[in-house]
Amino acid sequence: MLSMRIGSLIRRNVPWSTAMHVVWTILLLFHAITRASASVGQVPSVDGIIGGVPSIERHGLTSEGVSTDTWENPIAVPGKVRLVENSRLCEKTPGVYEAAGYTDLTKTDSIWFWFFAARNNPDTAPLVLWFNGGPGSSSMYGLFQAHGPCRISNDSRTVNHNPFSWNTNANVLYIDQPAGVGFSVSLPLKIKTSQQAAGDIWRFLQIWLSDERFSKLKGREVGIWTESYGGHYGPAFAKYFLDRNNAIAAKQITDIPVNLTTLGIGNGLTDPLVQYAWLMSYAVNNPYHPLVNDSVVQAANTSWSRKGGCREQIAECYSSDSDTVCSAAQSYCNSNILTRLNGKYDPYYVPTPTPNPYPPDFSNYLNQNRLLIETQKIWIGTNYEVYANFAGTGDWMRNSRGDLEKVVDKGVKVLVYAGDADYILNYFGIEAMMDALETKFSTDYRTQSFKNYTVDGLVAGVYKRAGTLSYLRAYGAGHMVPAYSFGSLKAGEAALQMFDQTQSGKGLEPT
Numbered sequence: 256m257l258s259m260r261i262g263s264l265i266r267r268n269v270p271w272s273t274a275m276h277v278v279w280t281i282l283l284l285f286h287a288i289t290r291a292s293a294s295v296g297q298v299p300s301v302d303g304i305i306g307g308v309p310s311i312e313r314h315g316l317t318s319e320g321v322s323t324d325t326w327e328n329p330i331a332v333p334g335k336v337r338l339v340e341n342s343r344l345c346e347k348t349p350g351v352y353e354a355a356g357y358t359d360l361t362k363t364d365s366i367w368f369w370f371f372a373a374r375n376n377p378d379t380a381p382l383v384l385w386f387n388g389g390p391g392s393s394s395m396y397g398l399f400q401a402h403g404p405c406r407i408s409n410d411s412r413t414v415n416h417n418p419f420s421w422n423t424n425a426n427v428l429y430i431d432q433p434a435g436v437g438f439s440v441s442l443p444l445k446i447k448t449s450q451q452a453a454g455d456i457w458r459f460l461q462i463w464l465s466d467e468r469f470s471k472l473k474g475r476e477v478g479i480w481t482e483s484y485g486g487h488y489g490p491a492f493a494k495y496f497l498d499r500n501n502a503i504a505a506k507q508i509t510d511i512p513v514n515l516t517t518l519g520i521g522n523g524l525t526d527p528l529v530q531y532a533w534l535m536s537y538a539v540n541n542p543y544h545p546l547v548n549d550s551v552v553q554a555a556n557t558s559w560s561r562k563g564g565c566r567e568q569i570a571e572c573y574s575s576d577s578d579t580v581c582s583a584a585q586s587y588c589n590s591n592i593l594t595r596l597n598g599k600y601d602p603y604y605v606p607t608p609t610p611n612p613y614p615p616d617f618s619n620y621l622n623q624n625r626l627l628i629e630t631q632k633i634w635i636g637t638n639y640e641v642y643a644n645f646a647g648t649g650d651w652m653r654n655s656r657g658d659l660e661k662v663v664d665k666g667v668k669v670l671v672y673a674g675d676a677d678y679i680l681n682y683f684g685i686e687a688m689m690d691a692l693e694t695k696f697s698t699d700y701r702t703q704s705f706k707n708y709t710v711d712g713l714v715a716g717v718y719k720r721a722g723t724l725s726y727l728r729a730y731g732a733g734h735m736v737p738a739y740s741f742g743s744l745k746a747g748e749a750a751l752q753m754f755d756q757t758q759s760g761k762g763l764e765p766t
Contacts, residue, residue, distance in 0.1 A: 297387055301639075308585055331357070331365055332359050333360065335462070336357070337356045340353070342627045345404050345405040353371045353404075356628070364441045366432055371403070371428075375424050386480075388481065388484025388486075390449075390487075391433075391640075393437030393637070395429065401738045405417055412619065421754050432452060432456060435640065448650045476758075478518070480518075481521070487650065489518050490656075493518045497515060497667075521672050522681075523680060528570060528573060531559070535552050540683075546597060573654050578647065581651070585646060604739075613738075618635070668725075671689060675716075686726070700726075707765060710749045715742070716749070720763050729741070
């Protein structure tokens with residue numbers, strides 16, 4: 256079909272550059288429609304299995320796991336930034352700069368970004384990078400549903416000003432990654448692990464910071480903030496940045512250093528062996544209600560502890576570092592434990608049944624206005640080909656705790672936070688992971704008791720803080736903590752205090 260379309264254009268004497276632009280647009284639309292899928296939440300579901308592993312036969316994939324289609328983008332300029340400034344699709348605050356566009360890594364790989372300058376003191380404010388998870392899910396979730404300058408309204412057709420946006424006191428850069436996710440483009444898709452993704456993000460920043468419109472941000476304090484699969488992404492990206500900075504200091508490379516000072520991880524998957532052990536407990540003893548009956552919990556416990564069960568498979572993944580073993584562990588554990596314990600409730604916010612309409616869908620708003628930001632690609636929340644790449648390597652079940660420990664010990668300020676209403680990556684497992692950390696602050700951390708975290712006098716959660724390592728459990732919040740209100744606090748109010756205190760270096764402190 257594609258070759259017929261090219262031939263038609265040539266026979267009509269359409270200029271070659273125009274023909275290639277048209278064909279590239281057609282290819283993007285075709286690829287988005289046939290190879291990606293919208294997702295109710297950030298964690299992909301395959302044949303009803305949360306975090307399931309796609310099969311080659313059932314899902315029409317190649318033996319490599321993904322399509323081998325390839326095409327060069329005729330309008331991409333490797334090493335350059337293409338953007339539209341001040342579209343006002345989201346940031347309505349007068350005088351606040353925004354830019355959306357592509358950073359072209361190659362002729363086939365372009366990473367989409369949306370940048371918002373700080374509402375206060377943008378010339379001195381830090382630079383914060385935001386990544387959603389999946390793997391394969393767009394960072395526009397964080398922008399439009401959680402902590403961006405605007406939030407999608409309940410009608411899914413308009414946006415509302417967000418007074419608690421994270422760009423209040425920081426320059427925030429939302430990035431769709433790996434290439435192929437959201438508005439980002441990659442043909443063929445190449446990234447299969449968190450470590451590979453880290454390399455692309457470093458390359459992205461080298462190009463982006465070299466652009467004259469953003470070069471003034473060189474040397475600023477940089478924060479990496481992420482959630483969900485960001486429990487893998489955050490530690491991997493942060494460690495990669497630190498390693499590259501060391502290579503720059505040793506004059507082994509001549510890249511632009513990135514002044515990484517902060518890492519934030521919300522409801523993240525970091526150490527599956529520790530975290531999966533607590534799924535059964537949360538399903539029964541969470542603060543809201545049991546998710547399933549006793550027989551389902553008993554079956555999940557058996558699947559966890561039996562010989563050859565989930566616990567042994569994750570442990571073998573850790574010790575073998577085998578793609579096949581790790582992928583099989585993901586398939587088994589998510590089929591027999593993660594999905595079954597969910598019951599009828601929303602896995603991202605257990606007080607409500609599924610499907611839960613909150614946070615509202617924003618895909619129509621974004622796609623109806625996408626030409627204002629000059630992208631031909633249809634936005635879809637999750638790219639299942641990207642997800643299949645990661646599932647094929649078993650990246651899901653690999654342990655990122657070691658990277659996190661190294662980042663803490665290098666002096667980076669680290670905040671791990673969790674909404675107490677999230678099942679899928681619940682606070683039981685995350686707190687167990689925090690207790691299992693071995694860092695220079697961990698002994699102090701483990702001996703502490705939780706303290707109340709107040710926002711304007713209202714207890715909004717509990718926290719621990721030891722050196723530069725902190726943890727916060729947010730009351731009443733689901734998987735996307737900034738999307739939720741609590742008591743008299745408005746949606747995002749407590750999250751902004753948490754974010755600003757951590758990013759500024761002040762540290763968590765009740766107010």
